[in-house]
Structures are given as structure tokens and as C-alpha cells.
Amino acid sequence: MTYNLIVVGSGNGACGFLSAYLQDNPDPDLRVLVLEEGKNFFYTSDIASQLNWLRSFAEGQIFKLHNALTPKNIPIISGRANTMGGGGSINYTMIHESSEWLATHLGYTSEYWTELKEALNPRFERANPADSISPITQHVLDIAQKAGFAVSNDAIANIPNQPDGDANSLHLFPTLFNSFGQRTHSGVSIVDWSDRRLTLKTQYRVEELEFAPSSAGKSQCVAVLARSLETGRIERFALSDEGKLILCAGAATPRLLLPHQERLQNDEIAQGVSDHILLPLGLYLVDRNTAISPKDNYIPLFATTMWQPPPEVEARPTLCTFDFFAGELDRLIFLVSHMFLALLLPNCLKRYVIRFPLWFTITKNLVRFFIQAVNFVIDLIWGIIDRITGKPLHPEVRLVTAILKFQPAIAGYYVKNSTRITLDFFAELETEEGKARFDQDKAVAKTVLKEQIELLNQLGHQPHWLVRCFIRLLTRIPYKAEQVDHYVEAYSKKFLLTEQHMAGGCLSGPALERGETQAEDTGKVKGTTNVHVADLSSVPLPRVSPQMTAYLIGFHVAKRLLSGFSDR
Numbered sequence: 028m029t030y031n032l033i034v035v036g037s038g039n040g041a042c043g044f045l046s047a048y049l050q051d052n053p054d055p056d057l058r059v060l061v062l063e064e065g066k067n068f069f070y071t072s073d074i075a076s077q078l079n080w081l082r083s084f085a086e087g088q089i090f091k092l093h094n095a096l097t098p099k100n101i102p103i104i105s106g107r108a109n110t111m112g113g114g115g116s117i118n119y120t121m122i123h124e125s126s127e128w129l130a131t132h133l134g135y136t137s138e139y140w141t142e143l144k145e146a147l148n149p150r151f152e153r154a155n156p157a158d159s160i161s162p163i164t165q166h167v168l169d170i171a172q173k174a175g176f177a178v179s180n181d182a183i184a185n186i187p188n189q190p191d192g193d194a195n196s197l198h199l200f201p202t203l204f205n206s207f208g209q210r211t212h213s214g215v216s217i218v219d220w221s222d223r224r225l226t227l228k229t230q231y232r233v234e235e236l237e238f239a240p241s242s243a244g245k246s247q248c249v250a251v252l253a254r255s256l257e258t259g260r261i262e263r264f265a266l267s268d269e270g271k272l273i274l275c276a277g278a279a280t281p282r283l284l285l286p287h288q289e290r291l292q293n294d295e296i297a298q299g300v301s302d303h304i305l306l307p308l309g310l311y312l313v314d315r316n317t318a319i320s321p322k323d324n325y326i327p328l329f330a331t332t333m334w335q336p337p338p339e340v341e342a343r344p345t346l347c348t349f350d351f352f353a354g355e356l357d358r359l360i361f362l363v364s365h366m367f368l369a370l371l372l373p374n375c376l377k378r379y380v381i382r383f384p385l386w387f388t389i390t391k392n393l394v395r396f397f398i399q400a401v402n403f404v405i406d407l408i409w410g411i412i413d414r415i416t417g418k419p420l421h422p423e424v425r426l427v428t429a430i431l432k433f434q435p436a437i438a439g440y441y442v443k444n445s446t447r448i449t450l451d452f453f454a455e456l457e458t459e460e461g462k463a464r465f466d467q468d469k470a471v472a473k474t475v476l477k478e479q480i481e482l483l484n485q486l487g488h489q490p491h492w493l494v495r496c497f498i499r500l501l502t503r504i505p506y507k508a509e510q511v512d513h514y515v516e517a518y519s520k521k522f523l524l525t526e527q528h529m530a531g532g533c534l535s536g537p538a539l540e541r542g543e544t545q546a547e548d549t550g551k552v553k554g555t556t557n558v559h560v561a562d563l564s565s566v567p568l569p570r571v572s573p574q575m576t577a578y579l580i581g582f583h584v585a586k587r588l589l590s591g592f593s594d595r
Contacts, residue, residue, distance in 0.1 A: 029267040030060045030226075033251055034275055035233045035283070037063040038113030039574055040562030041275035042214030043581030046150060049222050051589045057224045060264055062253050064279075065089060067229040068111035068215050092380075092387050093278065094446040095302075097523070102378040103450055104369040105302055105525040107278055111229070112213040113577065120350070120572035121153070121200045122329060123188045123579065132534075132566045133583070134541040140579070141183070147582045148184035150217040153201030155185045156327055160199070162318045163353045163427065164326050167486065171197055171330050174482040189571045193333035193344065200329065204322040214578060230256040233276065236283055236558075237263075238290060246290055247556045248272045271588075272558045274533075275581060278448075280564040281441050281532030284552060288443070291554030295538035297441035301568040303432040303526035304452055306472060306518060307370065309495075309504050311487030313425040319353050326351040326427075329571065332479070334433070334471045342456065342467045345433050346570040347475045351486070353427040356402055368394050369524040370502040382446075427486045431476065432526050434568050436467035441532060448529075453519040472515045477508045528573050530563040539565055542587050549587035559584060 032048070034041050041061065049059070066089075095105040123144055126137035133140075160168065172178070176195040181188045187198040203212045220227060231253040241247040250265040251272065266272060274280040281297045288296045313319065330349040336342035368391055372380065380386045402424070439450040455464040489495060489506060498504055502522070503514040533552065535541055539560055542549025550559040561584035562577055563569075569576045 028058070029265045029270065030058045031267055031270050032057070032059045032273060033264060033266060033270070034059065034061045034273045035251065036275040036277060036279070036562065037061050037065075037111045037215075037227070037229075038275060038277055038562065039214050039577035040113075040277075040581035041273075042112060042218050043147065043578035043583075044273060044275060044561045044585045045225075045581075046147075046217040047582050047585035048589065049219055049225065051585070055224070058267075059222075059225045061225065061227045062231045062233055062251070062264070063109075063111055063227065063229045064232045064256070065109040065111060065229060067227070069220075092384055093448050093529070094382055095448045095450050095525070096378070096381075097452055098449060098454070100378070101452075101520065101523055102374055102381050103452065103523040103525060104377065104381065105448070105450065105529070106527050107529060108527070112215040113277075113574070120325070120329075120574055121151070121186050121203070122198055122571050123183070123186060123575045124569045124571060124573075125189050125191050127191050128189075128570070129576075129579070132536075133580070134535065134543045143579060143583055143586070144183045144186075144188075146586075147579055148186045151184070151186065151201075151203075151212055153185045153212060156199040156201045161320050161323050161326075163313065163320075163323050164199075164328055166317055167326055167328055167351050167427075168197060168199075170482060170485040171328075174479070174485075176330055176332075186575060189331065189346070193335065195330070195332045198329040198331065200327050202322055202325075202327050207321055217578075228253075231262075232256060233279070233283060234261070236272070236287065238287060238555075241556045243556055245554055245556045246287070248558050266557070270557065273584070274552075274558065274560045274564070275562040277562055277564070278529040278532070280560055280562060284533065284558075285441055285443060291552065293538055293552065293554045295534060296552075297443070297532050298537070299438045299531040299534045299567060300440055300448060300450070300529065301435060301438045301531050302450060303528045303568065304435055304468060304472075305524045305526045306431045306476075306515075307502070307504060307524070308429045308431060308476075308483055309506050310426050310428050310490060310498065311484075312490060313353060313427050313487045315425070319355070319425055321354075324352060324354045326353055330482075331571065332475060334475055336467070336470075340465050340467075342436065342465065342470075345436075345467070345471050347431060347433040347471065348571055349429050349431055349479070350572075351427065351429050354425065356398075356424040356426060370504075370518075370522045374521060429483060429486065430526075431472065433468075433471055433475075434570060438531060438567065450525070452523055466519075469515055469519060472518075473511055476505065476511045476515070480505065480508045480511065526572075528563075528568065530566060530568040530573060533560045533564040534567065535565045546587045546590045550584040559588070561585070 089108050089110050092106040095103040126140035129140040130137045176197045179196045181190050185201050233251050233253045235252040237250040238246040239249045250263050254261050284296045332347050334345045435452050437451040437454045453468045455466050503517040505511045505514045540548040540551040552558040561581040
């Protein structure tokens with residue numbers, strides 16, 4: 028059998044693409060094959076609820092680690108989730124990049140992108156998040172507003188947009204989970220998986236693209252080779268003569284194209300790669316009168332602030348985002364064991380761990396065991412006190428924390444003939460004079476953390492001073508403004524961690540056709556006749572959480588291939 032369309036991956040970009048392509052294409056004989064490395068969403072509960080996802084994420088069932096290092100060989104904990112619906116569907120961080128940003132990096136007009144959002148967003152059927160704000164969300168919202176942040180009302184079908192500008196903003200976003208923490212409206216939900224024209228094969232990892240010369244003097248993809256992770260066998264899936272390959276494999280998209288870079292005469296493949304720098308921040312105790320629901324593990328609220336470079340330095344403004352998390356200690360153990368792992372390992376061990384996934388899983392579980400053991404000792408001590416006093420004095424341990432994330436100043440690249448990805452975090456930049464050096468990433472982190480440390484300290488009660496000292500001994504995480512510089516310096520040398528938001532590698536314009544004059548060329552890899560990219564590989568790293576941007580890119584490519592939208 029040959030296929031009219033082979034889609035590699037079923038993450039955010041693929042769901043956006045399939046949602047439009049299957050609905051808008053009436054051809055009854057259409058044959059679409061989707062190859063997904065992860066398990067079938069409909070036959071596993073690992074990712075259907077927030078708590079199960081936290082467990083599977085910590086245990087390595089759905090999380091894969093990249094071999095990511097800086098040019099100075101400092102290892103970076105960076106990874107991806109291989110699941111139907113994508114990792115972003117699990118984090119449920121629903122916010123769009125601005126239409127102006129999309130127009131700059133993908134072409135067309137801002138009006139075109141706004142129109143596209145108006146067509147995509149209603150498919151998620153999300154209610155207005157302001158109509159059902161949880162107590163912990165309201166708590167964070169209140170303290171952020173007192174600190175000078177204003178709620179943004181820029182939204183389409185209740186999904187917010189990141190506006191251009193430098194105001195301190197708050198974005199309430201709808202979640203993909205119900206009040207019980209069950210995932211009900213992920214990217215999977217916007218695709219008709221029962222369409223008889225669609226064949227889904229899960230636990231298939233595409234390992235090679237097969238090309239042949241075409242009459243146009245370019246290369247045509249004729250088949251893909253994929254390994255069944257259940258049997259270990261390599262299988263060949265062929266495209267029809269007029270068939271198209273749609274790459275929605277995230278970080279694997281540039282990897283699959285890189286061996287063919289010379290054949291395609293496309294030197295831009297694997298360039299412009301980046302991920303958000305992520306800095307974990309302090310743990311705070313939540314007031315026992317503030318209720319926390321299962322879906323509040325990831326509080327549905329972003330706080331964004333713009334860093335402006337000093338006048339004497341030539342640098343671009345950088346948007347910084349604060350994400351917030353809350354929950355009982357037992358529930359957050361899995362998240363904490365992963366997020367703070369990078370802050371516990373020395374570089375000599377971390378460099379080894381990122382290359383061997385089994386050791387990463389073992390290390391995460393050791394961290395989790397350590398946290399559980401500490402919690403057991405605390406429970407034991409309180410239990411003894413309760414027995415002596417005859418009164419139930421044991422406090423319920425509930426925590427709230429935050430992370431800071433932002434774009435690095437310099438993009439990275441995939442290393443040819445290697446598994447390595449180079450991410451240039453905390454790199455020194457030459458100023459316009461070409462003499463002085465300026466580390467923009469350090470300046471961003473230090474400035475923004477000092478400006479917002481009081482907001483963070485209002486999240487809850489600081490732990491006992493012994494606990495704070497222990498946290499700072501292991502991680503250097505600051506609780507005071509004067510501790511920020513030390514944390515950022517230590518973090519930049521030892522504790523590098525990303526947000527698992529890998530983007531770039533096949534940028535629209537340099538590596539891909541934008542299709543502004545020929546709709547059927549949208550997302551096409553230059554040098555090929557039938558290979559298109561419909562995921563985050565086609566854009567630089569979005570300034571905010573990129574889930575909705577990925578859906579929109581897939582939706583955009585499908586609409587353009589079917590000429591469903593005008594050439595604005």
C-alpha cells in the first residue's frame with residue numbers, strides 16, 4: 028500500500044494539521060498514515076490525568092532526554108515527551124504568540140493569523156477561565172496585581188494572546204483538564220481519529236527518510252523507514268507518486284533531514300535551534316485555608332514581564348514568564364524530583380546521565396525516594412507529637428512554587444553525525460564596539476528575579492530556616508534579593524535546565540518555503556518536492572509557552588495545502 032500523506036508524529040503540530048486536513052479534504056479515497064513513537068493515547072491511562080502524567084514523567088515512561096550541551100560542554104537537562112497530543116497537551120499551557128510575531132517569522136499578515144486563530148480556537152471548546160478561578164489561582168492573581176501586573180483581556184475563544192509591548196501582564200488560560208485533574212480537551216480531542224481514511228500506528232519510531240531524484244531537479248521523498256518498538260523490526264512505508272511527507276516530529280524533525288542536507292543543498296537545516304532557559308525558584312508553604320484542586324498542580328496563570336537592555340548595550344528586549352505550581356507534597360514529589368534534579372547533580376555526572384536514559388530514570392527516582400524519606404521522617408515526628416499531646420497537630424504539607432523562563436540570547440544548532448544538540452546558554456556577547464563582553468542571559472535572570480523577589484515571597488510562608496538552608500545548600504535558590512547573583516552565577520555553571528520547548532532547526536524562510544505566492548509550497552523543505560514541516564521546527568523559539576503556536580502552525584500548513592485560506 029502507498030499513502031497520499033504520511034505524517035511523522037502526532038503531537039501539537041500534527042493534531043493541528045490533521046484537524047484541518049481531514050475535515051477540509053472531501054476525497055473519500057485519501058490515505059493518511061500517522062506514525063507516532065509514543066503509546067496509543069486511547070489505550071493507556073498514564074497520560075490521561077495530571078497525577079498519572081506526573082508519575083510517568085518522573086519514571087521516564089513518556090519523557091526522553093536530549094544530549095544537549097553548551098559550546099563549553101556544560102550539560103543541559105533538556106528533553107521531550109513522546110505522546111499523542113504532544114507534551115504541551117499535558118502541561119496544558121494554552122496561550123498564543125502575538126499575530127505580529129507570527130507574521131514576522133512565518134510571513135503573511137497579522138490579520139491572517141488572527142483569522143486563523145478564530146478558526147482553530149473554538150475546536151478546543153474551552154470555557155472562560157475567569158468564570159471558575161480556583162482559590163490558589165485567585166491568591167496568585169491578587170498578589171501579582173498588587174505587585175503591578177495587570178490582567179490581559181486579549182483572547183480569542185477564551186485562549187489568550189501574548190500582546191506586543193512591555194507591560195507587566197497576567198494571562199489566565201483555560202486548561203485541558205476538568206476539576207478532577209482528568210485530561211479531556213487535549214490536541215487529541217480536535218482530531219477525528221475514527222476517520223476511515225486515517226491509519227494510526229503507535230510505538231513506531233521513524234529512523235530514515237528515503238529520497239529519489241525528481242524530474243524537477245529536486246529530491247522527492249518516496250518512503251520512510253520506521254522501527255516498531257514492540258517487535259524491533261524496520262518497516263518501509265511508501266508514498267504515492269503525488270504523496271506528501273508531513274514532518275511533525277518536534278526535535279526529531281531536523282534530525283531526520285540532517286543526513287540529507289548535502290543532497291538537498293539546504294545548509295539551513297539544523298540551524299536556529301533554541302529552548303527556554305528555566306530557573307526553578309523557592310518552595311513556599313500554602314496557607315491551610317487556601318483550597319487546592321487536583322488541576323492546580325500547574326496553576327492556569329502566566330505572569331509576563333519584559334526585560335529592557337541598558338542603554339549602553341546593544342541587545343534585544345526579552346520577554347520573561349513566571350509559571351506557578353501548587354499542591355500537596357506527595358503529589359508534587361514527582362514534579363519536584365524531575366525539576367530539581369538538575370540542581371543536585373554535578374556536571375561530571377550530569378554529562379553522563381544525559382547520554383544514558385536509564386541512569387536519568389534511576390537518578391530521578393533516587394531524588395524522589397529521598398524526598399519521600401524526608402516526608403516520612405516529618406510524618407513520624409508529628410505522629411509522636413500528636414500521641415504525646417493527644418491532639419491532631421500535624422499540619423498538611425502543601426506547597427506553592429514558581430519557575431522563571433525566557434529565551435536565550437543566542438540560538439544553537441544540531442551537530443552533524445552526532446546525537447548532540449548545542450544550546451548556547453549564558454553566552455557572552457560582543458557589544459557594538461567589538462571589545463566589551465556582555466552576558467545577556469545573566470543580566471535578564473538577575474534583573475528580573477531581583478525585581479520580582481518580593482512577589483515570589485508573597486506566594487506563601489517561607490519554610491523553616493533549616494529547610495531553607497538545606498534547599499540553598501543544594502540548589503542556591505534565592506529567598507532574598509542579595510542571594511540572586513550567587514544563584515544565577517552558580518546556575519549558569521552547574522544547573523542548566525530547559526523547559527522542554529525545543530524549537531527551530533528548519534526555519535521558515537531560510538530552510539522552508541513560506542508559500543506566500545504558491546499555497547502548495549507552504550512549509551516545504553527547500554530542495555525537496557514533497558516534504559513539508561508543520562511543527563515548531565519552522566519557527567524560532569516563541570516568547571511564551573509554545574503549545575498553541577504549534578497547533579496553529581500545523582493548522583496553517585494544512586489550510587494552505589488545501590487552499591482553505593486566502594493569500595494575504
